[in-house]
Amino acid sequence: MIGSICSGAFRLDTFDGLIPFEFNTEPSHSNPKYLVNLLSMELTYFTSGLLFAALLKRWVWDYAITVTLVHVALTSVVMEQFPLVWHWWLALGSGLFIMIFSGQLVTHFACPDSSDPTLDSY
Template identity: 40%
Template sequence: MAATTKEIALKLLIGVLSFYSVYYIAASLLHGIFVLENFDGKIPFHYQSYDSVFHNKTVWQNPYFLSDFLAMECTFVSATFVFLTFMRSGLWDYAVTITLLHCGLVCLVNLTFPLVWEWWLSVLIGMILMISAGELMNCYINRLKTGKFSPNRDKNTIS
């Protein structure tokens, strides 16, 4: 059964809101763990701190960078489990769409296009983790329900 445009838009809205809710929760926790003094409301949109991550070894000792990096990666992994509560099919599609929306919002908030390739690599890795974890969990849930291990829950052709 095909989903209507209204259902897709509602799931996308819930997905975006839950993604940023998880992002701010992770950022708040990590700022508390690293005992950082200021909590910037634009934390999900930071990309400047990723510059020269692989060339400058001291950046990995910077608690502000570590907080930003860990918050982003934890968000991509944790948001997967939040998404699984309200969407079972097409999780990879929503993950890609929400990631693209996030990249667009980063450009809009900063009024510039992020040219820091390390940030793009981190976003790509996070998206791949989100898709992989989501599809594996979907397969596992499907196996528990039907006894068959198949990524498509409607057509169980693989035993």
């Protein structure tokens, strides 16, 4: 959904359904397709961190890492090759950091009583 909003904001002629998985786009600040891919990835990771914080109220980092690993696996399947492009990994790593940081920060301040449960509570 964020990818389609970014495509409209950057006035791309066509909507590419591979936006969440595309890693072969040449990195350039003057390339609107690259900017849409990058911005939609980072905004999706940010909003996912907030969503995880609202729904889970703990362990946001665990879900963020799991979702990122699933995303890498799905990207490899959809694009039929493993992503070896450094700028994609840099964007993915920064998105993961943003998701963990934003989610944990919201959880820390909005839900101070939701500390991690001990093993005795299971």
